[in-house]
Amino acid sequence: MPTRAPIEFYFEFASPYGYLASTQIDDVAARYQREVIWKPIMLGAALKRTGQLPTVQIPIKGDYLKHDIQRFARLLDVPLRLPPVMPMNSLAASRAYWWLFERDRCLAKKFARGIFHAHWGEGRDLSAPEAVAEIAARLGISPEDLLAAVQQPAIKQRLRDETERSIEKGVFGSPFIIVDGEGFWGADRLDQVERWLATGGW
């Protein structure tokens, strides 16, 4: 049984590096008997606070990103297909996650994996709540319940609160991983996350 605080995995569903890290983080943590709590946020709020644009919209850098994520995915041997809309609107998916999280954390994580796979592995646009509900339905989650939930004021507020708390913790990009109070930004910091877990810091 893990005795230490879970690893916090902050991400934005519309972030390809969030997707890439999501395919690795639980395996990394498991090697050190650590649990991972997945925390989707609306990265747009953090970008606004820091005056940044979504990377894909930045000239030159956006082109690099499209090339880099495909190369990175091949290295990790995970599927990646560029979605038609980047960044997609992840509001429905993120709200649905936090709704599920309160009912069943394991199911919520399965749902998040399903969203990531459909969006980045298969290149589907999941901006519409109905598209999100379709992914959820494969896990036995009622589409009607989900579509109602993502309109609930309490669920909307939960996502706002989680996003605000993440910014207070220093999250400004996706993925952002916090291990025992130490923050690591980027899918390319997973080796340092693993080293931190193995050594307790350096």
Next chain:
Amino acid sequence: MPTRAPIEFYFEFASPYGYLASTQIDDVAARYQREVIWKPIMLGAALKRTGQLPTVQIPIKGDYLKHDIQRFARLLDVPLRLPPVMPMNSLAASRAYWWLFERDRCLAKKFARGIFHAHWGEGRDLSAPEAVAEIAARLGISPEDLLAAVQQPAIKQRLRDETERSIEKGVFGSPFIIVDGEGFWGADRLDQVERWLATGGW
């Protein structure tokens, strides 16, 4: 003898991740019998083109950078002391590099290592041409010659040309490493650079 094109190592002297990569890149390349050409540029020009700010000036992200580079340096076991000015003005250092490059590429690389070490290893501000000349003097380079060289129109133009050509090649950040036409951005891509050199791509 290397038979393939040299690896291109683009960097900005004022970039801490450029410094971190500079302590590793030649060792990585040597394991695959490859040469590295160091190419300092004025990153400000690329940032202007892409509408970005120097990372250290971005709220929240700038604080992360200061923490991350010190942690990264400890991991690599290289010295790092935050300079009083970030980013410093690297114009004199970059011009001096290209002046030396035309005379003696090995000496130019030694000079670049000296600049990086003094700025990031010892935390010194090298914005003033006189401070740059002092580093150069330790390598037997005449301070008078250097101070005259960095004012020569041809040297000024050379740095502008190198910067412009780098942007045309897709460089938007520091470090940016090009291996056989494949670009990798960031000190945290050195493992992928090494893998690319070992396998010829994936």
